[in-house]
Amino acid sequence: MLTKKVFYKQSKKGTILKIVREHYLRKDIWCGCKGCVKCALEEKDMILDACPVSKCSLLSDPHYIFLDTNAVLDQIDAIEDPYLENIIIPQTVLDEVKHRSSSVFKRLKEVIFDKKRKIYVFVNEHLKATYIERRVGETVNDRNDRAIRKAATWYQEHTGVKSVLLSDDIANREKAVEKGIFAFSLSDYAEATDSATLSERLCAKRWSERRGEDSTDVFPAHLPPAAVHHGLKAGLLLQGVFYASKENCLEATVITDKHNVLIQGRASLNRAIDGDTVAVELLPKEEWVAPSNLVIESEEAEDEVKVEREINEEERQVTGKIVAIIHRKWQQYCGILQLSPIKGHTYHLFVPAKRHIPKVRIETRQGEKLASQRLVVAIDGWPRHSRHPQGHFVRALGKIGDKETENEVLLLEHDIPCSKFSDAVLADLPSNDWTITPEELAKRVDLRNIIVCSVDPPGCTDIDDALHCFKLPNGNYEAGVHIADVSHFIRPGTALDKEAALRATTVYLVDKRIDMVPDLLSSNLCSLRGGEERLSFSCIWELTPNAEIISTRFHKSVIKSKAAMTYEAAQAIIDDVSDESELAQSLRGLNTLAKVLKKRRMENGALSLASPEIRFRVDSETHEPLEVVSKKMRETNSMVEEFMLLANVSTAEKILEEFPEVALLRRHPEPPPANFDPLIKAAHHQGFEIDISNSKKLSESLDKAIKPNDSYFNVMLRILATRCMLQAVYFASGVTQRSEFFHYGLAAPLYTHFTSPIRRYSDVIVHRLLAACIGADATYPDLMDKRKTDKLCQNLNYRKRMAQYAGRASVALHTHLFFRERIENEEGYILFVRKNALQVLIPKYGLEGTLLLSSKDKKNPSPFVFNNDDHTQRAGDIVFHAFDRLVVRLYVDRSNVQHERLIMNLVEPSIPGFSVCSLGDLVPTEEEQVPPPQVIS
């Protein structure tokens, strides 16, 4: 049977169109119950139990549960709880959920996908018996509610088992009861079960209805959607994404198409949370302000901080206030519970670990138990009268301060998939005793008799690159880079491939590695271990002694690495003049060529930047960090790096030539000149000019900026320069302008990632493209689709960024663990001078922290005066400039369990009443406990 869906839609031009779509009604839609004789069901579609046992004391008869749309949207956390089973989701609900919230829809789909939960999607909209037409004057919502009730009644008649409708809408429940269906609210139903977790996970939505008597509106009301729509259209409002400041909880920026709008003050922020899409109204020009440059951490501090309004005209920024929230981007947040001061109270404040997320009010009866745990909490809403958003408990992660828990928090916060590989993924792996078959060997170039070796950091088990080099009879060199042939094992479309594409990268934490591919591949079959035959993808050049490329060839090959060396060992072989072995000559050849390559690259304008890199030496048993070592750079590091760059560039050229639309490349955009302002100002003060007109000029001016008496000065300039850069990103060549392909940092017109397929998914794709180029492998549809490649790139970029952040957070975590036991005086340098603080870098630990200068104490004001023109802080005779040397005392403040903080106190130069003395007196006195600054290295 056929019916038509007719509706009206406004087109982009504003004209109203009549849209008519066909809607087919069927008879072959089944109920999904086991053993149903009326339906022609296949075994795999029998999801629901024939006699679902009641778990709820409200109704002892067996019954199926029906959910309405709002129940799903509001209570998705409770639905995720595995307690409820035998649930029927009508398609009406599924469609509505999809329409209203894509994130809830995604979660709901995952729940449905879990076969153990016995959740059946009933396509009521296409079943003739359950389809209903909208009546005249009936709203869409009412029609949908009626459709859900109709589905529930149909089930009751069809199966003879009771249907229970869970809905928070009283009118809906009443109508259901009239039709002979049981109906309860989800919270009543959940509380009548004997599950401990289910009712805790209920959404706190009902709070917004229950307003306390002392409630006054803290926030101005949001505009209704229609008003927002008109305002946006008329240009009175601007739409943008809300970014809360990480340093000041009362300040934020909204990035709109036109301006970056500054938002200041609680009322102006108006309940927006980091990541939301909001509508802003600009304030009149007289009310524009400048960023306060203050570090405010606790929300309670608001009243005390009165920002003085003497603002330079130049510093004023476009300022606005938030009038509505267009799209919420609430996630689940990690954090801890701050128990209510009243004993036995069930409402507590949840303090998220992310500073720029406000505290959340939640209700739980397990308060005492959870106080020492790390929790995950979801936000439900933020009513006008409440100072804090309201949420509910989702799950507990473990004890605060435990390294395991903290690691898990870290992974969760950075959205890193770290679950064990599923059975489906493991099934795609080759067997343990895998060897190279003769057929495979016949397809590949046999390079087993060539002297190939790999050079990696110590302890590296996923070796993905190896090198060789020898002199040709004509005086030229043949050099080759051999990369683990991961794409041979990860075939497109398999579960393994999908998992790797999702993970996108291996994540390195200080004490842990979260692999992109299972261990068997990453540390064994793909790893180019010494003395074992391995499949590889080779890139081989003929180079003149002057490192000019004469020819490049790519082929799949079989190699047998002669040695897997560390940088140190390789360096020793090169330096040992007496060693005349083939391996030594090969390494020396590589080293000579690499030097020429590096020199040429630098001449082309490649930047050599610095970041304070450190490693922890970790106790093998307790896994506590023992010592911090900064990473050493040897010649061999640079040797390997040069050849990897060369291989990447050669590959990029090749795949772009063959696949101009779908080549996966990596670009590094040139930063806008304004980004360099802090660098130029700081260098200028020290008497150096930095030319940023292009990367070559920048590189040259950085090279020139050397202070003979201060070797660390240049490193700091480079650290600052690194901060000015933009992120390098992966992209599909077909969706980006040709002029933007450039890699700024490496000064390369084309670049990609080819050399680490074990730990990066981008390289796997590049391998597949390259294999298709040389005819070693076939293409597949998704590889040739530029939109799919583009989508993949976005995931790769996101995961890469998150992996980087997680790595840094892990270092920070270990730094804290390291300093828990000690207090040290260390030498540091000023990186930036802020209005009320100094940003200090400690080279020894690669640590960066804030030294707060302002004082809360009214009687004992800060001796410092900030000069805005030359960015200095002055206290008496002592003036602090950027790059000045200091001595600071470091220790961990454990007073706040959530954020253990590394505190810096000034030791030298000594300023009476502010600095601490260098000997003894290790316990800081009360005055010194200024609001502790943030420390993230």
Next chain:
Amino acid sequence: MELLNDQGLRLDGRKPDELRLIKCKLGIFTHTDGSAFVEQGNTKVIAVVYGPHEVRNVHRAKTSADGAFVNCQYSMAAFSMSERKKRNRGDRKSTEATIHLHQTLAAVIRTELMPKSQIDVFIEVLQSDGGNFAASVNAATLALIDAGIPLREYVIACTASLGTGNVPMVDISNLEESLGGPTLTVAVLPRSSQIALVEMSQRFHLDFLEPVLKMAMKGCDYTFKVLDMAVESYLSEIGKPNNWGQA
């Protein structure tokens, strides 16, 4: 929007291998030599055939002693979409469709039997909802049969595309066309299983071409059965002694 939901149904409730409802009528006009009306879902097309007749003024140069000249014209009514849109005759889309139509029909019309003559086939899309060209070919076949023009056999067209999870789907509606990826239109001679025309809106990966083409051809077979039945009942209607010769 997903083209195929997890329950394996398309947006309008069809399964991937199900056609939209087909309705057709032959001999709807009396002043023409042949005419037909085809409805495939919400797509509605009229085809009209004149001829064979002597070659008229403008086409005189195309007169051939070897066979008849087939003159096609495809156009869309201004009211065929939800927004009225007046098209000039000979816009690019119609011209392309005209050329394809000519190519398709030339494969089945036995032009060699009618030298120095002309056959006109006019197509008007009355309502457009995806698969316009396929419906036009089907309508043209029926109109040619109605006009009594000698054909080798039927020529039937159908569309197919790829849904979520790369499942081939047949008979693509306008909504699916605008949401989804490439659409493949194929015109076949169902009895001899010959292909008269294949056209793609975008590129397919080679791996998918075969299943999609197979799906489209399966659709053609089914459409053929429906049209053949319609022709049979129409002929038995007009062939009855009591109303011989009246459409």
